[in-house]
Amino acid sequence: MSVRIVDVREITKPISSPIRNAYIDFTRMTTSLVAVVTDVVRDGRRVVGYGFNSNGRYGQGGLIRERFASRILEADPKSLLDAAGDNLDPDKVWGAMMTNEKPGGHGERSVAVGTIDMAVWDAVAKIACKPLFRLLAERHGVTADPRVFVYAAGGYYYPGKDLSMLRGEMRGYLDRGYNVVKMKIGGAPIEEDRTRIEAVLKEIGKDAQLAVDANGRFNLETGIAYAKMLRDYPLFWYEEAGDPLDYALQAALAEFYPGAMATGENLFSHQDARNLIRYGGMRPDRDWLQFDCALSYGLCEYQRTLDVLKTHGWSPSRCIPHGGHQMSLNIAAGLGLGGNESYPDLFQPYGGFPDGISVENGHITMPDLPGIGFEAKSDLYKEMKALAE
Numbered sequence: 365m366s367v368r369i370v371d372v373r374e375i376t377k378p379i380s381s382p383i384r385n386a387y388i389d390f391t392r393m394t395t396s397l398v399a400v401v402t403d404v405v406r407d408g409r410r411v412v413g414y415g416f417n418s419n420g421r422y423g424q425g426g427l428i429r430e431r432f433a434s435r436i437l438e439a440d441p442k443s444l445l446d447a448a449g450d451n452l453d454p455d456k457v458w459g460a461m462m463t464n465e466k467p468g469g470h471g472e473r474s475v476a477v478g479t480i481d482m483a484v485w486d487a488v489a490k491i492a493c494k495p496l497f498r499l500l501a502e503r504h505g506v507t508a509d510p511r512v513f514v515y516a517a518g519g520y521y522y523p524g525k526d527l528s529m530l531r532g533e534m535r536g537y538l539d540r541g542y543n544v545v546k547m548k549i550g551g552a553p554i555e556e557d558r559t560r561i562e563a564v565l566k567e568i569g570k571d572a573q574l575a576v577d578a579n580g581r582f583n584l585e586t587g588i589a590y591a592k593m594l595r596d597y598p599l600f601w602y603e604e605a606g607d608p609l610d611y612a613l614q615a616a617l618a619e620f621y622p623g624a625m626a627t628g629e630n631l632f633s634h635q636d637a638r639n640l641i642r643y644g645g646m647r648p649d650r651d652w653l654q655f656d657c658a659l660s661y662g663l664c665e666y667q668r669t670l671d672v673l674k675t676h677g678w679s680p681s682r683c684i685p686h687g688g689h690q691m692s693l694n695i696a697a698g699l700g701l702g703g704n705e706s707y708p709d710l711f712q713p714y715g716g717f718p719d720g721i722s723v724e725n726g727h728i729t730m731p732d733l734p735g736i737g738f739e740a741k742s743d744l745y746k747e748m749k750a751l752a753e
């Protein structure tokens with residue numbers, strides 16, 4: 365039986381909205397949608413793997429077309445297969461993509477590779493006729509847990525958005541079954557942010573917890589000022605206070621903020637993750653790591669990141685990835701992560717869950733679908749199908 369990648373397609377799609385965090389607005393945000401087309405047939409249909417990058421970085425059409433897709437298509441097809449020769453080996457495809465790439469300077473390259481890698485894993489699980497989370501658990505010799513914690517991310521700054529709209533948004537998440545919600549900070553003066561936080565806490569009461577996200581906006585002085593303000597409240601976490609690569613700042617904040625902190629969505633390699641763990645003062649008993657495979661060289665690399673964490677005494681259950689996509693839901697269910705982000709009202713149709721899956725008590729239960737499960741999310745699959753089927 366032949367197993368061969370016959371095409372890698374990319375289209376850049378808008379995921380724009382008028383929202384803003386403390387650093388960027390999303391009026392021109394895009395994503396790359398990728399299809400890895402194989403010559404394998406399952407259930408009478410050609411297997412196509414799909415992937416896309418999460419919000420925050422832009423579409424990667426240039427890099428994908430000029431370097432990464434062509435390296436896969438030019439590789440000897442046999443060199444991309446697993447030992448049994450009946451499926452693709454994602455690490456070998458990854459190796460082909462990274463031919464002639466120097467180490468370090470991870471930049472946007474990691475987003476292009478991560479997007480294709482998602483599609484490769486989708487194809488591999490479909491060829492194996494298994495949900496990706498079950499395939500992953502088997503490969504790692506662990507037990508899958510289809511029940512995954514999810515939290516609702518939103519609370520953006522938005523033209524004309526007042527406190528009652530912010531409260532209404534958060535109430536909407538609670539009504540949909542979430543018990544942790546997240547809002548942005550750092551895009552307004554500190555006293556205004558305090559008022560916003562108090563309004564949300566009043567709205568959610570004891571039904572839920574609140575996380576706040578500064579998107580890397582603060583210098584040390586402002587990060588500390590916010591830490592002192594935030595520690596008055598029982599927050600779920602204080603996220604990305606300073607520049608993502610300023611490990612000394614992150615470490616210094618721990619002195620002023622005894623509660624949980626979270627960061628890592630803008631670290632794009634296992635080497636960067638290792639530096640955070642070595643130098644960022646993160647505390648394995650309470651802090652959270654948000655590395656997002658779709659931005660950081662994909663699941664092949666994410667497994668190396670999990671190895672780094674293990675070496676340093678961190679449990680995968682301290683990871684709650686950024687990005688709100690089904691890929692990380694599968695990793696969470698398969699490899700025991702602490703949960704996954706979700707954007708109930710944003711970046712659609714790329715985020716979210718298969719149709720008919722609802723959040724109960726802050727958790728979803730993964731259905732048994734082949735691959736990542738995109739086909740069961742009709743609005744998303746419509747776009748995917750238009751690209752490749």
Ligand SMILES: O=C([O-])CC(=O)C(=O)O
Pocket residue numbers: 385419420517577579629686687705
């Ligand atoms: O606003 C963004 O860039 C997204 C983000 O930080 C998050 O989801 O944590």
Ligand SMILES: [Mg+2]
Pocket residue numbers: 577579603604629686
């Ligand atoms: Mg964030």
